[in-house]
Amino acid sequence: MAENKKATLSIVKIGGNIVDNPAALESFLYDFHQLDGHKLLVHGGGVMASKMAKQLGIETKMLNGRRITDEETLKVVTMVYAGWGNKNIVALLQKIGCNALGLSGADANTIPAIRRSSVPVDFGFVGDPDPDKTNTGFISKLIESNITPVFCAITHDENGSLLNTNADTIAYTVATALSEKYNVTIYYCFEKEGVLGDVNDPDSLILTMNREEYAVYKQQGIIVDGMIPKLDNSFKAINNGVSQVVVLHAKNLLSGKGTSLM
Amino acid sequence: MAENKKATLSIVKIGGNIVDNPAALESFLYDFHQLDGHKLLVHGGGVMASKMAKQLGIETKMLNGRRITDEETLKVVTMVYAGWGNKNIVALLQKIGCNALGLSGADANTIPAIRRSSVPVDFGFVGDPDPDKTNTGFISKLIESNITPVFCAITHDENGSLLNTNADTIAYTVATALSEKYNVTIYYCFEKEGVLGDVNDPDSLILTMNREEYAVYKQQGIIVDGMIPKLDNSFKAINNGVSQVVVLHAKNLLSGKGTSLM
Numbered sequence: 001m002a003e004n005k006k007a008t009l010s011i012v013k014i015g016g017n018i019v020d021n022p023a024a025l026e027s028f029l030y031d032f033h034q035l036d037g038h039k040l041l042v043h044g045g046g047v048m049a050s051k052m053a054k055q056l057g058i059e060t061k062m063l064n065g066r067r068i069t070d071e072e073t074l075k076v077v078t079m080v081y082a083g084w085g086n087k088n089i090v091a092l093l094q095k096i097g098c099n100a101l102g103l104s105g106a107d108a109n110t111i112p113a114i115r116r117s118s119v120p121v122d123f124g125f126v127g128d129p130d131p132d133k134t135n136t137g138f139i140s141k142l143i144e145s146n147i148t149p150v151f152c153a154i155t156h157d158e159n160g161s162l163l164n165t166n167a168d169t170i171a172y173t174v175a176t177a178l179s180e181k182y183n184v185t186i187y188y189c190f191e192k193e194g195v196l197g198d199v200n201d202p203d204s205l206i207l208t209m210n211r212e213e214y215a216v217y218k219q220q221g222i223i224v225d226g227m228i229p230k231l232d233n234s235f236k237a238i239n240n241g242v243s244q245v246v247v248l249h250a251k252n253l254l255s256g257k258g259t260s261l262m
Numbered sequence: 263m264a265e266n267k268k269a270t271l272s273i274v275k276i277g278g279n280i281v282d283n284p285a286a287l288e289s290f291l292y293d294f295h296q297l298d299g300h301k302l303l304v305h306g307g308g309v310m311a312s313k314m315a316k317q318l319g320i321e322t323k324m325l326n327g328r329r330i331t332d333e334e335t336l337k338v339v340t341m342v343y344a345g346w347g348n349k350n351i352v353a354l355l356q357k358i359g360c361n362a363l364g365l366s367g368a369d370a371n372t373i374p375a376i377r378r379s380s381v382p383v384d385f386g387f388v389g390d391p392d393p394d395k396t397n398t399g400f401i402s403k404l405i406e407s408n409i410t411p412v413f414c415a416i417t418h419d420e421n422g423s424l425l426n427t428n429a430d431t432i433a434y435t436v437a438t439a440l441s442e443k444y445n446v447t448i449y450y451c452f453e454k455e456g457v458l459g460d461v462n463d464p465d466s467l468i469l470t471m472n473r474e475e476y477a478v479y480k481q482q483g484i485i486v487d488g489m490i491p492k493l494d495n496s497f498k499a500i501n502n503g504v505s506q507v508v509v510l511h512a513k514n515l516l517s518g519k520g521t522s523l524m
Contacts, residue, residue: 052341056317075346079314082364083345084337087416087424091368095422101370102344106353108363108409141407147370147400154349160357162349 008037009143009182013171014189016047018250019085026092028189031253033098038143038182040174041100042151044167045085049077065226069124069164077164078104081152089150100148105155106162110135111173113155113163127155127163129170131240134177143182172233179241186242187258188230189250194259195231197222208260211235234261270299271405271444275433276451278309280512281347288354290451293515295360300405300444302436303362303412306429307347311339327488331386331426339426340366343414351412362410367417368424372397373435375417375425389417389425391432393502396439405444434495441503448504449520450492451512456521457493459484470522473497496523 012032018024032041046067050060053076061068069077086102093100105111111134113127142149151174153167168188175184195217197204209217214231217223223231234245238261248258274294280286294303308329312322315338323330331339348364355362367373373396375389404411413436415429430450437448457479459466471479476493479485485493496507500523510520 078349079341079345081345082349083341083343087340087344087366087368090366091418091424092422094368094371094418094420099370100368102366102368104349104352104364106349106356106362106364108361109356138407138409145400145403156353156356158356160354162353 006181006183009178009184010035010037010039010187011042011171011175011178011184012039012187012189012253013042013167014044014250015167015191016044016049017191018189019043019045019089020047020051024250025089028250028253029089029092029098030096033093033096034254040139040143040149040151041089042153042167042171042174043085043089044153045077045081048085049080052076052080063121063123066123066126066166067164068122069126071125074125074162074164078154078162082154086150086152093148093150098148099146100150101142102150102152104152104162105129105165105170108135108138109158110139111151111155111165111170112158113165115157115161115163125161125163127157127165129155129165129173131173131176134173136177136181139174139178140181168230168233172237175237175242176240179243184242185244185246186234186237187253188234188245188247189253190230190247191249193249193252193257194247195223195227206259208262210262214261231261238262268443268445271440271446272297272299272301272449273304273433273437273440273446274301274449274451274515275304275429276306276512277429277453278306278311279453280451281305281307281351282309282313286512287351290512290515291351291354291360292358295355295358296516301410302401302405303351303410304415304429304433304436305347305351305412306415307339307343310347311342314338314342325383325385328385328388328428329426330384331388333387336387336424336426340416340424344416348412348414355410355412360410361408362412363404364412364414366414366424367391367427367432370397370400371420372401373413373417373427373432374420375427377419377423377425387423387425389419389427391417391427391435393435393438396435398439398443401436401440402443430492430495434499437499437504438502441505446504447506447508448496448499449515450496450507450509451515452492452509453511455511455514455519456509457485457489468521470524472524476523493523500524
């Protein structure tokens, strides 16, 4: 099959809880560097952004798990995600011999996005990227030069405005766009071991899940809340060419133990 | 002469006073984009960093015009320089059709630096780059792909630490390193029209200056204070292969009117 002839690319997404924990971050980056094949990192930074906003006396307003991003908040998230968070990760990767390059979606116009409509809810400077407009040529050139792209959760509208963009969505967008050229696996790292059959029992990890099983788990109320958009996104990625999505705890990145969606 | 066969590269350095002034910044970036030939931008952000430090209740300590950079201050300058300042410039350049890519010296290990000795003065996380270690291969590849590198004043020690580095020095370092491949002119933009024979008379602009004239002006007390390190750096750059250095006001970038050192 043609699919098997493509080079493999692992796209790993980590959340703000790891980015803000120096010990967990270093240990995670060490594992990330050991992954075989080409790789690309996407990171959030929400925990740090909320802390920084608080220090600056800026109120954090969330709706459906998304940050309402006024002008002041855009400045905070850009400072935290593209500045401290991103460059700190890049410096740590360089230390262990991984030739990382930090990027926002504005850099080399890698990820153009469209500012979200203010109706029904005005999220402010929040953008939704279009996989078809992703600059895959430039990102591939980096990857082929053994440079590891590290994306923060900031994009732009191609009209001078930076935009706050969900990190899961960045991973989805880049993965979908690059799936034509690479055999892509997305690793969504989060605070659990994967999708659990019983949320109170870590041993109830569901190892594999297809669309039909997902529908049943949702119906049974086993999969609820924040997992739903994450998994919807994951199945959409698979629909659009991504080979595999694994939802797992960051500490299990190398073993790949988690819930594998296909 | 071999010199004339090299492609030209303009390296422009702007200070924090422009980065922090939206109208001046947009107008400057428009001019920058009109420059002929390859180009590269280096920006400071000291004004914004001091404001942000104040907002966060962090005391700004300067010595000989350099910021003493403890751990908290390193976070602030990284947020401001590599985050908000850098990405805002990149988004504005993208808007006008300039394919900009923001970089710290940690990204793709472009500018490794050495943390400054704590003796006689401990400046903290401050680094001095070595032009010989600059990753000219990667920077040239960007330039040859019509991507415009935009460097902020952050480097790294290759051992996991980011370092605060003077933006004039970044410009000097990159210019010197790239002068083997390109016919480089450095444009140091600052708040005056250039070197003035009489500091109170804007019409007393000195149009050209060589080393001998510089020595005389210093002796006569015409060139003093902050201009001395800037001009010392400029003549060092010329000594090390840079074709020309122009000290000028940002508004005169396109005409090139200022003090031309050779």
